[in-house]
Amino acid sequence: MLVITNLHANVGDKEILKGISLTVNAGEVHAIMGPNGSGKSTLAQVLAGHPGYEVTGGTVEYEGQDLLAMEPEARAHAGVFLAFQYPIEIPGVSNAYFMRTAYNEVRKARGLEEVDPMDFLDIMTEKLKLVEMDEAMLQRSVNSGFSGGEKKRNEILQMAVLEPKLAILDETDSGLDIDALRIVANGVNKLKRPDTATIVVTHYQRLLEYIVPDFVHVLAGGRIVKSGGKELALELEAKGYDWLLDEPAAVGG
Amino acid sequence: MSSAIDQLVSKEYQYGFSTDIAADTIPPGLNEDVVRLISAKKGEPPFLLEWRLKAFRRWQQMTEPHWSNVTYPAIDYQAVSYYSAPRTAKPLGSLDALDPKIRETYNKLGIPLNEQKLLAGVAVDAVFDSVSVGTTYKEELKKHGIIFCSFGEAVREHPDLIEKYLGSVVPYSDNFFAALNSAVFSDGSFVYIPKGVRCPMELSTYFRINAADTGQFERTLIVADEGSYVSYLEGCTAPKRSTNQLHAAVVEIVALDNATVKYSTVQNWYAGDEQGVGGIYNFVTKRGKAFTNSKISWTQVETGSAITWKYPSVILQGDNSTGEFYSVAVVNNMQQADTGTKMIHIGRNTKSNIVSKGISAGKGQNSYRGQVKVMPRAENARNYTQCDSMLIGNACGAHTFPYIEAQNNTATIEHEASTSKIGEDQIFYLKQRGMSAEQAVSMIVSGFCREVFKELPMEFALEAQQLLGITLEGSVG
Numbered sequence: 235m236l237v238i239t240n241l242h243a244n245v246g247d248k249e250i251l252k253g254i255s256l257t258v259n260a261g262e263v264h265a266i267m268g269p270n271g272s273g274k275s276t277l278a279q280v281l282a283g284h285p286g287y288e289v290t291g292g293t294v295e296y297e298g299q300d301l302l303a304m305e306p307e308a309r310a311h312a313g314v315f316l317a318f319q320y321p322i323e324i325p326g327v328s329n330a331y332f333m334r335t336a337y338n339e340v341r342k343a344r345g346l347e348e349v350d351p352m353d354f355l356d357i358m359t360e361k362l363k364l365v366e367m368d369e370a371m372l373q374r375s376v377n378s379g380f381s382g383g384e385k386k387r388n389e390i391l392q393m394a395v396l397e398p399k400l401a402i403l404d405e406t407d408s409g410l411d412i413d414a415l416r417i418v419a420n421g422v423n424k425l426k427r428p429d430t431a432t433i434v435v436t437h438y439q440r441l442l443e444y445i446v447p448d449f450v451h452v453l454a455g456g457r458i459v460k461s462g463g464k465e466l467a468l469e470l471e472a473k474g475y476d477w478l479l480d481e482p483a484a485v486g487g
Numbered sequence: 488m489s490s491a492i493d494q495l496v497s498k499e500y501q502y503g504f505s506t507d508i509a510a511d512t513i514p515p516g517l518n519e520d521v522v523r524l525i526s527a528k529k530g531e532p533p534f535l536l537e538w539r540l541k542a543f544r545r546w547q548q549m550t551e552p553h554w555s556n557v558t559y560p561a562i563d564y565q566a567v568s569y570y571s572a573p574r575t576a577k578p579l580g581s582l583d584a585l586d587p588k589i590r591e592t593y594n595k596l597g598i599p600l601n602e603q604k605l606l607a608g609v610a611v612d613a614v615f616d617s618v619s620v621g622t623t624y625k626e627e628l629k630k631h632g633i634i635f636c637s638f639g640e641a642v643r644e645h646p647d648l649i650e651k652y653l654g655s656v657v658p659y660s661d662n663f664f665a666a667l668n669s670a671v672f673s674d675g676s677f678v679y680i681p682k683g684v685r686c687p688m689e690l691s692t693y694f695r696i697n698a699a700d701t702g703q704f705e706r707t708l709i710v711a712d713e714g715s716y717v718s719y720l721e722g723c724t725a726p727k728r729s730t731n732q733l734h735a736a737v738v739e740i741v742a743l744d745n746a747t748v749k750y751s752t753v754q755n756w757y758a759g760d761e762q763g764v765g766g767i768y769n770f771v772t773k774r775g776k777a778f779t780n781s782k783i784s785w786t787q788v789e790t791g792s793a794i795t796w797k798y799p800s801v802i803l804q805g806d807n808s809t810g811e812f813y814s815v816a817v818v819n820n821m822q823q824a825d826t827g828t829k830m831i832h833i834g835r836n837t838k839s840n841i842v843s844k845g846i847s848a849g850k851g852q853n854s855y856r857g858q859v860k861v862m863p864r865a866e867n868a869r870n871y872t873q874c875d876s877m878l879i880g881n882a883c884g885a886h887t888f889p890y891i892e893a894q895n896n897t898a899t900i901e902h903e904a905s906t907s908k909i910g911e912d913q914i915f916y917l918k919q920r921g922m923s924a925e926q927a928v929s930m931i932v933s934g935f936c937r938e939v940f941k942e943l944p945m946e947f948a949l950e951a952q953q954l955l956g957i958t959l960e961g962s963v964g
Contacts, residue, residue, distance in 0.1 A: 322916035326934030336920035
């Protein structure tokens with residue numbers, strides 16, 4: 235589904251990603267872990283097409299297409315979803331209107347008919363249960379005045395509505411208490427299908443107790459320095475990251 | 488801010504066509520004879536000619552105001568034609584007799600002057616260049632005793648009402664542009680709602696400038712008698728022309744005791760091109776006088792014009808009267824807007840509420856200028872002002888000039904202001920959810936304007952939102 239080869243990216247003059255290679259197949263869950271400033275969020279943003287990052291080398295192939303050549307909205311239409319670390323506030327725009335517009339744009343791009351507000355409400359009623367959110371949430375302005383936990387749940391709600399093929403969760407666990415963490419993780423797990431894949435970017439092993447990864451990669455200094463199975467996360471929890479920082483870069487899994 | 492918010496392209500103005508029609512246009516220039524000629528062409532009674540002449544003489548002694556935050560080359564008032572009317576064999580004012588070309592023009596603008604096709608519940612008075620060419624639903628309104636007609640017709644049919652109320656809110660000596668308008672105004676709309684009547688439909692005037700090198704100087708007078716209610720909407724467009732055209736209108740509203748008047752404007756005059764060539768100079772005086780327990784509410788969506796200079800105001804004359812001003816002003820490319828309101832609290836327990844949303848894109852300059860004045864007798868006056876600016880890109884400007892003056896220490900006056908910038912991150916967020924950059928901007932901006940849009944009659948709220956999208960189209964690449 236996703237093949238990243240020797241990806242380099244800058245912010246301004248500073249190189250953040252220094253040659254990332256990673257292959258993600260349908261049905262898999264990959265966790266990207268690593269210390270602060272290692273480039274985890276940059277990788278997530280580059281995959282989604284944030285204009286603030288400049289790709290200076292390498293390729294990303296998504297379902298046979300050149301992902302880096304696609305506009306962010308085209309990536310969304312093709313099924314790439316990024317759950318933001320810091321969800322953005324859009325004052326004055328209701329959550330329902332925002333999500334319906336997004337839903338219909340993705341449908342239009344796939345040659346499907348748009349749904350009207352009434353039918354959309356039915357869809358939302360189902361999706362809200364998944365993240366244990368109240369219908370009142372739909373009438374509030376997008377992320378405005380939301381608590382940290384509400385913002386993260388709102389991201390997963392959008393994911394549930396848009397049903398992406400490749401979901402990238404950027405530190406979705408940060409700032410969540412244990413109940414919210416469980417709700418968010420349950421939502422993500424229920425959305426998993428054999429034909430979809432998930433990349434979970436996280437700082438802590440905690441989230442991975444709920445969303446169990448098939449592969450764990452450690453990012454440090456803009457490179458993947460170690461890859462392994464889910465047990466690697468536990469090892470990291472016990473030993474920290476320092477022991478890895480001097481090891482030579484591993485080949486991405 | 489990087490690439491995405493740099494590129495500025497203007498979208499084609501879709502109302503920029505002109506209609507080729509024989510017109511009775513007087514030669515450019517302004518003197519007393521021209522004023523007399525206009526009055527004679529309209530067959531006006533002597534009191535009105537006298538009033539025009541007084542205004543003209545006053546205007547000659549005045550100088551054009553330059554205190555606003557806009558710049559433009561000097562206007563040659565002798566190069567403007569002050570009267571242009573479509574030439575037609577039949578008398579104007581009857582819809583059946585309307586020239587097919589004019590009817591076609593309004594159809595193209597989406598304003599069919601055919602009662603069956605009209606939006607249900609909206610009566611329209613269409614003003615083409617200087618004259619009203621037709622008013623719909625007149626008979627229906629007549630049943631309620633409501634007068635809704637062109638200004639010229641009102642002068643002929645109801646001279647007593649005109650004589651009583653004309654200039655009672657905006658005197659001819661008020662300001663330079665109001666004096667000019669008072670001297671040469673050609674037509675406009677007149678509304679009278681009788682005592683205790685709730686007008687059963689929206690009233691609307693659609694202004695269209697067609698002829699080149701003419702000015703449009705219309706006058707609207709709305710009188711809401713005691714305990715009545717009316718909601719009124721005006722819309723405006725003009726052809727694309729490379730020269731600037733002058734539009735100096737006056738709107739007067741009288742809300743007698745316990746009356747409510749809601750006045751909404753969707754202004755979309757031609758704004759000029761990306762380089763700032765052409766476009767309408769929109770110098771307008773709008774004011775209402777609110778008597779005891781009455782309410783006057785202005786809502787405006789200003790998207791067009793090269794220059795906008797207008798301050799819809801309320802004189803809160805009577806006790807317990809309320810004035811409201813809800814405004815969205817958008818400038819893109821080289822547009823300049825200096826707009827806001829004046830709330831003059833004279834009566835006791837008077838209230839005013841101001842919500843202004845300014846959006847600047849391209850090299851546009853947007854100024855909010857608002858005055859809140861509490862007179863000595865205005866016990867317990869209250870004002871709340873909220874003034875928000877949004878910037879799109881790095882080359883535009885937003886300015887706020889509040890003037891607050893309280894002469895009574897029981898007054899409560901609040902002023903809140905904010906400035907925000909549409910960020911790359913907001914746009915990216917919406918793009919990541921599948922929207923185009925333009926959809927993203929349009930969504931962010933309409934969210935920003937929601938408090939104002941919700942004040943518009945429903946049919947027009949959608950139109951205003953779309954218009955905003957079009958005006959800002961291309962403002963983000």
